[in-house]
Amino acid sequence: MIHSEDSSRADVLIVGAGIGGLTLALELHAAGRQVQVLEVAEELGAVGVGINVMPHATRVLAELGLLPALSAMAVTTRDGYYFNRFGQQIHHETLGTGATHAYPQLSIHRGDLHTVLLQAVRDRLGPHAIRTGVKCVGFNQDRDGVAALVEATADGRRLPPVRADALVGCDGIHSAIRKQLHPNEGAPVYSGVNMWRGVTVAPPFLGGAAMVRAGWLTTGKLVIYPIRDNVDGQGNQLINWVAELETPAHKARAWNTPGELTDFSLAFADWKFDWLDVPALLAQAESVLEYPMVDQDPLPFWGEGRVTLLGDAAHPMVPRGSNGAAQAILDARALREHLAEPDVERALAHYEAERRPATSSVVLANRATPPDAILREVYERTGDRAFDDISNVISPDEMEKLLQQYRRLTAGADR
Template identity: 30%
Template structure:
């Protein structure tokens, strides 16, 4: 790159992690170009939970208040049995007081729109661009795309998600780890769901399955169902609603009401998967971020939060003009934390998807016995984290 110009970064992927990376680098004076293989910017999915650590990271990016205005605060969070009987209520208010912010739930598309609005003044976003390679030299790195586009930069950041082309190019194919359960998700209105929880939500636990519902703001709720199943046994679109109603027949009323109230064609279904942990994320002037670096199961609600944290730490490390050294420092700063959360999320999944009646009884007794202080202490290293 020319010595007289500001440094330039190419970000592969225009999801939450990629957009936060662009925003964070802009704050450090970088020029950023984002490329995404999708034909248009559209964030798939339904709701995303942003715990206190994510909200504080978004505050550092200057968009925390906008997210608070659009999303819904988590004021109440209950864990129930399948029939609605309360097991325990999580100390949401005490955590908010301790950390200085509530957790929030927001629709992924709303969060993406906020981020796009924040970065587009000085960042270019190009869609329908499939990255295929990065050629490096001492002076910089060249990004090569399937349509023949080539662009030079100081660094390439692969934030292209679970199926990352950058990850595969750097480190080869890595196997998919199936969790043992599938997830279905949807959005409906608060009134239609007959949700009695205002400003928060609940998770209901049954044998080999669970159902979570959270307020999204603007009268909407987001719900998910996780069901133990053989890998690849996703119900087709036309059967998803009827299969959910069969699986959750007789459950706590808002569960059934939310399923019935959701437009059947909009219900999403996924195998819940992650990948083996990598021993490194970077090679020369190319690195990984978010799900491309450390895909994790959604059981702790930290996938998006960790991508946002990655973005801020990476930009700080890139103050060092020695790009390979900066990327090494980024790995050293982030890898132990994200690996821990990947492992904790796997463990949490095993606990909440139990099928054995005796183990379920023991789990519920344990959850009911946890004091607020013990619960907060258990998750403080994740939610109380300060960048």
């Protein structure tokens, strides 16, 4: 249903009630701003699969007072492991607070993260802060403000424009705001890798707080980590997994496209290790989603005048390095800080000047030097064979150098 609109004009109009949009609403509310959120979905519910909240993003959420609620739902990730497809350990690293970060790395169901943010927005901003069932199809702006052009999701009828001092497009990978700003933008860039995602109830592995990257894209790569503890009263966890495989063709990008286990499971049929039975994990999944690993070339600009972009609408990236949600959260903090400036247009320009170069570096790093580059090196140096001693394949110093390359490239995006 369409919620009634508050009679007062908002300072900032947020298009999209995803992770970035809701975080921005909380940030701006904390700064004393009047906020209105427009959301195309008629009902907001828990969707998606697992997500990692990196320590720099956890800090922002903690400073919004959300860490207790998030920690109660998430798994605090402590260990990162790299394996080849034969189950041999290549590297181990400590994550989160164990790696000297001030805040933890949280592995959480996307729906749980969204629920915490949504409840906080409703509690703090009131029941009318989010208008659901409203599709933003574009905008107009003038010297006095900006107007979102909106339709009813259910029947497409035109609704009265919604005015504000500024408009932020947080409307995701199919952003209408981005499309209006960049009508001639090219198609998404396909990496040549397709991924399938799912969640499975299973016993804990490797201590119950580990993130595993294993294999390589040519023959099959997996990312596996738990996102809920003791889901059945018997100690089992909800395990999130992502299967990645070089694939010539792919479906159109949509986060919730159903996938088929038979399209990729053969690549992992012999992945039965003493620490995990991968075929069983995949076969027992509650459901499977398919998504091509695509991104967009960094934009020459994010906004004009009183309009800007945030999160996936601004910088869709290949989902590597757990940086998608983190960068949206950092965008929200930066925009709040810049909007302390009284001149709205200058504030948005300064926000873009800070965040656009930083996030562009992450987009490009995810293409060229992702955090799983260690797996690529071992795959190529061994010829995709088991090794006797990993130190004869790649030294600890070389592995650390590869990891540091990604950390340095993404450091500019960590405020």
